[in-house]
Amino acid sequence: MSPPPALDFLDLDRLLSDEERLIRDTTRGFVADRILPEVAGWFERGELPRELAKELGDLGLLGMHLEGYGCAGTNAVSYGLACLELEAGDSGARSFVSVQGSLAMYPIWKYGSEEQKRRWLPPMAAGEVIGCFGLTEPDFGSNPAGMRTSARRDGGDWVLNGTKMWITNGGIADVAVVWARTEDEGVRGFLVPAGTPGFSTRDIGRKLSLRASVTSELVLEDCRLPADAVLPEVRGMxxxxxxxxxxxxxxxxxxxxxxxxxxxxxxxxxxxxxxxxxxxxxxxxxxxxxxxxxxxxxxxxxxxxxxxxxxxxxxxxxxxxxxxxxxxxxxxxxxxxxxxxxxxxxxxxxxxxxxxxxxxxxxxxxxxxxxxxxxxxxxxxxxxxxxxx
Amino acid sequence: MKILVTVKRVPDTAAEKRLDPADKTLDRESVETILNPVDEYAVEEALRLKEQHGGEVVVLCMGPSSALATVRKALSMGPDAAVHVHDDALHGSCAFNTAKVLQAAIRQVEPDIVLCGSESTDARTSLVPSALAEYLGWPGLTGAKQLEVDGATVRVHRETENGYDVVEADGPAVVSVVKGINEPRYPSFKGIMAAKSKPVTDYTLADLGVDPGEVGTAGATTEVVDFAPRPPRQAGQQVKDPGDGSAAVELAEFLAGHKFI
Incomplete structure (x- = not known):
């Protein structure tokens, strides 16, 4: 009997369903064709081409483990296998998919209103709309509960102030999921479309890690949002x-x-x-x-x-x-x-x-x-x- | 338009293949298997025909029950349904008998056109598409690098050493496609999830009215007489330069001796 293959020494392949293998192999093929030939250049130049989002969307990678609204609805193991194959390409590509699917789409899918889900999830699954997730702040990393970003009610509107830091996809996002402290409802999530007055982003340069990934600062200065910008189904950390x-x-x-x-x-x-x-x-x-x-x-x-x-x-x-x-x-x-x-x-x-x-x-x-x-x-x-x- | 695509489960092209010494057939269980690579082009072409002309795409596979994974892989690219012919008596079928069985299944589906990959990467006979056309009594347009369907007319560009032959016939027809006719799409994850619930019709030989004695090892028209493992690679010849540059001359003589230069 010949020794087991180096890259699957424990024969884990056998523990996967046909469908899981197909998702893994498809992702591996995509990474081999589309990411590996280019990624060294992206890393060197410090960029991740935006059109990759659409390609990842066509494949079904974005929000793949969510049900409905244009998402593939796979199981968690399939999602994990896709992350493994993507990160065998580059952590930047996997980070893009993690942020889009788990940090931007997931809160909308889990805590959003029906209207928010219908508006945002299908184009996000297709990679036409890019999302980001604003939690960390310059002074609050491991202790996010100390956040200073605030959301104040003003009539029917919300007014947000604060700064979010180290936000993957921030500068290329069409919508940001921003977590902010309210006066009497604890921390709440807000959907902030790019271009909203008072909302701006600044990309963080001089990185020597995750170079094939956009990392940004989000700045909210009296950023006024309508009442329906808040995620209705969750309060608190x-x-x-x-x-x-x-x-x-x-x-x-x-x-x-x-x-x-x-x-x-x-x-x-x-x-x-x-x-x-x-x-x-x-x-x-x-x-x-x-x-x-x-x-x-x-x-x-x-x-x-x-x-x-x-x-x-x-x-x-x-x-x-x-x-x-x-x-x-x-x-x-x-x-x-x-x-x-x-x-x-x-x-x-x-x-x-x-x-x-x-x-x-x-x-x-x-x-x-x-x-x-x-x-x-x-x-x-x-x-x-x-x-x- | 009803489009049928034949697909085959083959050993991973990269894998070391083994023949079973008992009946000299390929040991399919010992290696990773994949959808025959050229068949992906045929599936893609079928999906493009459907996108242009409407209708449905049906995948047809003959192979053991474990070939269902290959059928699902093909379905995950987008076809609507599949037919899977499996029967223990089919083991060891030759190319002609394979075509005979496929033909019987095709008559059940009644497609307007049949697309095949030009060859499988395991046996590489390239016989099935032509044999299939013969058994069906349909025109066989092989080696298509380009395919157009215009009403009842099926037209292919077949690559030759000097350019293209343009060959056309009235459908229904059998068309075999070569690599490069298109760029096969990746199965989307939605497609992979949907493939689970697409209808797969199972046929046995009895369902198709094919006599088990005519197919499989018993009815094979060709026989593998003998096989031998590839001999181990011989050690190469090393040329070392003693320091006077004479190795370059030796290398040049080697290349000239083999008519490389």
Whole structure:
């Protein structure tokens, strides 16, 4: 019996349905055709072409795990598999899809009025309308509940003031889901169309990570919105946190895509690059690295699949998503860094995917809940003692 | 317009294939299988015909029950329905018998046009489209790089060494298409979800009135007499330069010797 294949060492393929495999293979084919040939250039120039949104929409990737309103309505495992394949291309592409589907479309789908759903979701699913999610502020990252952005009632209208920071897709968004503190109803979500007077965005430059992704600041200065701009079905931090939980689930998978790409690149390099008259993969120190990468990649992917099955069964707790995000991003980053050492100097160029993934994963490590916060969530879960509240 | 497309489940083109020593047929269970790549072009062309002329697209597949995944893959690209012929007696069928069975199924569907991929990546005989046309008694237009349907007229451009042959016939007709006739679409996720609930009609040989003795290994008109694994690759010849540049001469002589230069 020949050894199992390196990229599916635990034969997880067999645990997937035909439909799940088809979604994975379709996404993998799209990434190979459309993203991999171009992404090094996008990363170098610091851009993500807007037309990619339409292509992702045609494929059905945007809001794929939502039902109705032009969305495909797949299960959570399929969504996870698509995130994995996209992030094997680039974390920027996966971030785009996470933000559109889980952070912008999900709150509209879950907490919006029927009218809001009908107006926004179909064009967002098609990639014709891009959304973003405004929660983090310059002074409130891990502690979003301290937000200063305010929403004040003025007659039938709402008036928003404040600044949101580190907003993926902010500068290219047609609609922003902005979370703001109200005077007597706690935190509420608002749909702010681009071009609304008093609403502006500024892209954040000089990034050395997630370069194939737009990151922006949102500024609200006496931004007046009609009464029906508020998401009617949710009040309090539960709203934005439930969205983040959806997006984090995608990261549990996506990070393993980036890790797989790095492992694959290192493995190919190690078996072809010769030093001292033999492939460097024949040296014990290199094999140790490859074996460690294989172990963590296999475990992390298995963990993602397990959490996905739990989510599809409706019994996935947010703390379990924290465990997945903490482990998988941490291990993906370790794999990327280890792969970099195998590639030597070649590992720092965009000719290989490794340094791009390693740099991207530095962002993935801290966005959507830093490793530290996820550790504290787990600490609280097992001790019953909150260390951060 | 009723358009029928034949599709086949084949081993992944990238995979190492094995033949079963017992009956010298392909061991389909040991490798990953995919929708025959050229058939994707035929499905795409069928969907484009439907977009131009209206009607419906029906996928036809002959293959074991596990080929249902291939049928669903084809359906996920957009066809409306499928017909799946599976029967244990079909195992080991030759190209002609495959065409005979497909023909019987096609007569049940009564399409206006049949589209096939020009060949399958496993057996590569390219016989089925022509045999199918023969059994149906329809014109067979093979190797289409371009297809037009104009009323009852079916016209194809067939690529040749010097350009194109333009071939036309009155439908119903069998058309085989080659790679490059179009750019097959990705199955959309909505299409993948919808494929689950699209109707798939199952036929056995009895349903089609085909005698099991005429098909499968028993009725095969061709026989695989012998097979052998590909010999391991020979070690290449190494040319090392002693430092006086003579390796370049040796390389040039090697290339000239093989008439590369």
């Amino acid at each position: 539960r709203g934005p946190l439930s969205c983040l939980n959806e997006a984090r689930f995608g990261i549990v998978w996506g990070s393993m895509g980036a890790a797989r790409a790095c492992f694959q690149s290192a493995l190919e390099y190690a078996t072809t690059r010769e030093q001292f008259d033999r492939p460097i993969g024949g040296f014990q120190l290199t094999q140790q690295k490859l074996a460690d990468m294989l172990v963590e990649l296999s475990k992390g992917t298995l963990l993602a699949l397990h959490l996905g099955r739990m989510k599809d069964d409706g019994r996935l707790a947010p703390e379990q998503v924290s465990l997945g995000k903490l482990n998988n991003v941490r291990e993906a980053l370790a794999i990327a860094r280890s792969a970099r050492t195998i590639l030597g100097a070649n590992g720092i160029t965009l000719e290989y995917p490794v340094i791009r993934h390693a740099n991207n994963l530095e962002s993935v490590l801290t966005y959507e809940g830093t490793s530290e916060v996820h550790s504290l969530i787990l600490g609280q879960a097992v001790t019953g003692l909150a260390a951060f509240q």
